[in-house]
Amino acid sequence: MYRAVFLDRDGVINEEVNLLTEIKQVKILPNVVKAIKILKDLGFYIIVITNQPQVARGLLRESDVRNINNYIKKLLSRKGAKIDAIYYCPHHPEKHHQDIKPELLKYRIECDCRKPNIGMLKKAEKKFNLNFKECYFIGDKSVDIQTGKNAGCKTILLKTGYGGKDKKYDVEPDFVCDDLYEASKIIEKEVKKIKAVIIAGGRGERLRPLTDTLPKPMLPIGGKPILEHQIELLKKYGVKDIIICGYYLFDKIKKYFSDGKKFGVNIIYCEEKEPLDTGGALKNAQPFITNTSFVLYGDTMLNMDLNKLLAFHKNKGGLLTVVLHETDHPEDSDLVEIDKNNRIIKIYKKPHKKIKTNLAKSSVYVLEKKIFNLIPSKRHSFHSTDLPKIIKKYRVYGYVTNEFLKDVGTFDRYEMINKIYLSKQKSLI
Ligand SMILES: [Mg+2]
Ligand SMILES: [Zn+2]
Incomplete structure (x- = not known):
């Protein structure tokens, strides 16, 4: 069995913007490349787990999400930081709006992939043969920490992006770090213990x-x-x-x-x-x-x-x-x-x-x-x-x-x- 670092996307890898719809809005945060390289060298898979409810809201198509994801992947891999997989959830459970376009109804569901559910992690677990106990979940919102906890991973909250200020879930991360680079150094220290x-x-x-x-x-x-x-x-x-x-x-x-x-x-x-x-x-x-x-x-x-x-x-x-x-x-x-x-x-x-x-x-x-x-x-x-x-x-x-x-x-x-x-x-x- 293998291990992975699960990363939230917005506010962890790229700058958090209110609504990310175009690739030109993508700005990779400082030292993200360095951090991913460290984690790869330690033998972790790098797997991105992101909620994209804008699809359910009709603000983005799934193909747009995939384009942005691929673009981020390409930007990073050009600099030698490889992401192994990106999973996204396009759903949102709200159904009470009268004006939902019929083609969007399929996204308005209670899914098992929207964080803090662990559907996306489960998929990765199967594909990469992961041991969640040895995995880390890194995010900038309390929902990320809750997701990591739900799967039994170790969790790291970053001060980038929302920096945990959403406070939607009352959970304590295992570590709090300034950014992804500091998180990668903490993980390095943890795994290098004898x-x-x-x-x-x-x-x-x-x-x-x-x-x-x-x-x-x-x-x-x-x-x-x-x-x-x-x-x-x-x-x-x-x-x-x-x-x-x-x-x-x-x-x-x-x-x-x-x-x-x-x-x-x-x-x-x-x-x-x-x-x-x-x-x-x-x-x-x-x-x-x-x-x-x-x-x-x-x-x-x-x-x-x-x-x-x-x-x-x-x-x-x-x-x-x-x-x-x-x-x-x-x-x-x-x-x-x-x-x-x-x-x-x-x-x-x-x-x-x-x-x-x-x-x-x-x-x-x-x-x-x-x-x-x-x-x-x-x-x-x-x-x-x-x-x-x-x-x-x-x-x-x-x-x-x-x-x-x-x-x-x-x-x-x-x-x-x-x-x-x-x-x-x-x-x-
Ligand atoms: Mg985020
Ligand atoms: Zn979903």
Whole structure:
């Protein structure tokens, strides 16, 4: 799923004039081009949503509206600011006038597209496969903010145009900005916050029958799902935007955590249509990843200093940092060889022969967005195909730690982790 910034047209992109009927009245507001470029670079679709009741009033034809829309689109795209779609509502619900021309009656209806209804957004949602929760609605009237709220988008009121003075709807926007440029900078800041991707797929074959009714990440440790422990850890280090990828019994996870508010975080879900491996899961989450991100596997209990890990990653400046730990079950782990600068030079996939190193690849990563360009498709195996290629060409580092980090892969390990947790031999979280 993807995300979009919905823009109102008049008073947001172009100067608000009382009645815009001709293209010569179109004046693009300052810095709109710059703002749209920023938003496009962040991976947003730019979709304009505008009420044009002048059509219903007989002051404009639909073809005039389309001409003006196309003209605005052209003006912007010439300067490198692409608008992906413009939706307009030509309707108005008033019917009591006696003098409505018969050909206009079709526009005098209670439609589902006139803002604050979300008919136009729904169309865009379908066409662009959008996740409203990750979308923004930007407008200059309270009706725009109400529309955004009705769809569950984040909302930004601009001081350009009406600047919210219409006061028709009593709604609080999430942000108020001087203009579209300032709004784009706020969105940039929001999306560049460090995020975490939790890969919560996997059937958990070896933990049957426990995993017949619960996905592995929902198995309790000390009475709480593993996933909840992870979310608490992330929150402790200020990572509040979490993307959970999954397939198997995914509804159980969604139901438990919902939007994350109860746990003090924001969660979005990337549901797989078929079970995917790490590469596929990451590829699915790609539209939501704009910067450096943590990646965790949902079956790992860990208590790590994430700030230290992040500082290591930033200092090394690699594309990817893989957390490594000395394993007590090397035969059952992917082992890793690093050089004296901690750069990963070789990975030994299990099953493998006895090898000198006992540094095991854990399921905690820090990655840069650029790595997605090196994962070719959703049907690829990240660990056996992509990663070995990536370490040859790019800098991938191993962060060696003895902090608590154990995967709940088998009954024995699950039991052991529960024991450790309950006896508080290690303070987990
Ligand atoms: Mg407006
Ligand atoms: Zn309409």
